[in-house]
Amino acid sequence: MQATAKEFIIALDEGTTNAKAVVLDSRGKVIVKFSQPLAIQTPRDGWVEQSGEALVTASLAVIASAVATLARKTSPRWPSATSGKPPSAGIAAAGEPINAAITWQCTRSAAFCDTAASRSSGTAY
Numbered sequence: 001m002q003a004t005a006k007e008f009i010i011a012l013d014e015g016t017t018n019a020k021a022v023v024l025d026s027r028g029k030v031i032v033k034f035s036q037p038l039a040i041q042t043p044r045d046g047w048v049e050q051s052g053e054a055l056v057t058a059s060l061a062v063i064a065s066a067v068a069t070l071a072r073k074t075s076p077r078w079p080s081a082t083s084g085k086p087p088s089a090g091i092a093a094a095g096e097p098i099n100a101a102i103t104w105q106c107t108r109s110a111a112f113c114d115t116a117a118s119r120s121s122g123t124a125y
Helices: 052-071 110-119
Strands: 008-014 018-025 030-037 076-082
Touching: 008 052, 018 052, 030 052
Parallel strands: 008 076
Antiparallel strands: 008 018, 018 030
């Protein structure tokens, strides 16, 4: 699909500290950026979590800001999302998070991973 001058891309990046949305034109030029901070909780030593609801809320907020900006110009054509080390959380049937999102810094599963790696006959990932 060939982009026209009035088409835009919204890219969403959920980072460890912020949810960010960037609007780019069809040539890749950044039009506007939005960012919403994300808090990290450490309820126990070695545990690092984020609120699943806060992740969703922050992501929706920056996307809504991007869409509102584009509404004055045109509608987005190509949505995009990225996360380098995404947190994981359970999701209920109704779509809401059922637990805190475990981040990449959390060490609570380290012992399990070490045991699995020691029992592996080959490369463990």
